[in-house]
Amino acid sequence: MQLNWFSFRQIPQVPMSSMSTASTYLEAGTTEYKQANLAMFLGGFATFSLLYGPQTLLPLFAHTFHVSPAGASLTLSAGTAALALMLIPFSLLSDRYGRSLLMKCSLFGSAFFTLLVPLVDTFSHFLVLRVLLGVAIAGLPATAMAYLGEEIAPSARGRAMGLYIAGNAFGGMSGRFIISWLTSVGGWHMAFLCSGLLGMAAAILFYRSVPDSRHFRARAVSLTMLLQDARALFADAALPKIYAVSFMLMGVFVALYNYLGFRLEASPYGLSHTQVSAIFLLYALGTVSSATAGRWVDKIGRRNVLWRMVVLMIAGLALTQFAWLPVIVAGVALFTMGFFGTHSTASGWAGERARERRALSSAVYLTAYYLGGSLLGSGAGLAWGFGQWRGVSATLLLALLAVLGCALLLKKITPLSAVVPPSR
Structure with a gap:
């Protein structure tokens, strides 16, 4: 094994055990x-x-x-x-x-x-x-x-x-x-x-x-390879749009849960902090929707699942505009299901589309994801001062429409070769 400590480069050697199983993937059901x-x-x-x-x-x-x-x-x-x-x-x-x-x-x-x-x-x-x-x-x-x-x-x-x-x-x-x-x-x-x-x-x-x-x-x-890989990722027709989806997606999700509490603790609901915290139980729906979206991806492809999940989020946001508490909760439930379905679909796409650069691509996706949650998730609070929940909702709607636009553009992009399925 040859190692150059200055450039942090290694001439890779493939173990014999890896060579013997190189054509073996983990098949469903095994x-x-x-x-x-x-x-x-x-x-x-x-x-x-x-x-x-x-x-x-x-x-x-x-x-x-x-x-x-x-x-x-x-x-x-x-x-x-x-x-x-x-x-x-x-x-x-x-x-x-x-x-x-x-x-x-x-x-x-x-x-x-x-x-x-x-x-x-x-x-x-x-x-x-x-x-x-x-x-x-x-x-x-x-x-x-x-x-x-x-x-x-x-x-x-x-x-x-x-x-x-x-x-x-x-x-x-x-x-x-x-x-x-x-x-x-x-x-x-x-x-x-x-x-x-x-x-x-x-x-x-x-x-x-x-x-x-x-x-x-x-x-x-090496730094040179990192820059080359980054340029390749952002030169791809699909990946920058997927990263943009990640940034806005986590931002609107964090913002909705952040400021929904302010609304429900105020009149006419007057819920306690403990009662409002129960809204996190809706995360359980995310375990269902993400797994369901994954099965749909395997059947009809990511480009056909992504935009549908975004529409589900928009529908959920619309329901939160009503005053009746059960309808608000139903809206948050739909929004949550759409979020986890969208995230599951887009995150898998970010890695698969990048091929041998999938680790870096996934890291860029998640960096955008957490930055979006921090920046947009907090920044949407400025709209609360202008229009309270309506102001926050309008901000989130604009972001979701941008996500939907990216999803529709991704739908039109030519998929990779069938050697790297399924991105249809």
């Missing part, structure tokens, strides 16, 4: 396919549970550490910001060292840093651990889509991606409730201890379940 799906579901669950679980405890942190609400929110944003910044570096590392190794290290590292939280007694130390969590956890989302694109049989990739996104949705929903409930029982120190233990259990099950990579081929890593 034991290894089921193991891969279980592992990726657990990985998605652990990632979102550990990252977003503390969201319901922000008022408690503000009181405990004597910080402002904005300061308390850093316990969430510090982790997500670190994650976003590390996605592309980790995608490059996965191109060089492999997918499964990085995902395993990511899950064990994030669980480890969560287990350290009960030992801290200052807010600054708490934030450091949350940043380290974000850094560690980035390895899985930066690599998961590339792994699925390389190892799963083309006819079953949509379903596998849908199950991975379903794990994300389930983790985001259950993580918030688990930590909130455990805090009410034994305090936030005990809640983080249990959350870390749950994350460690998920990491162990992932380690035991995930099949080794069969189609991974190490690629040399």
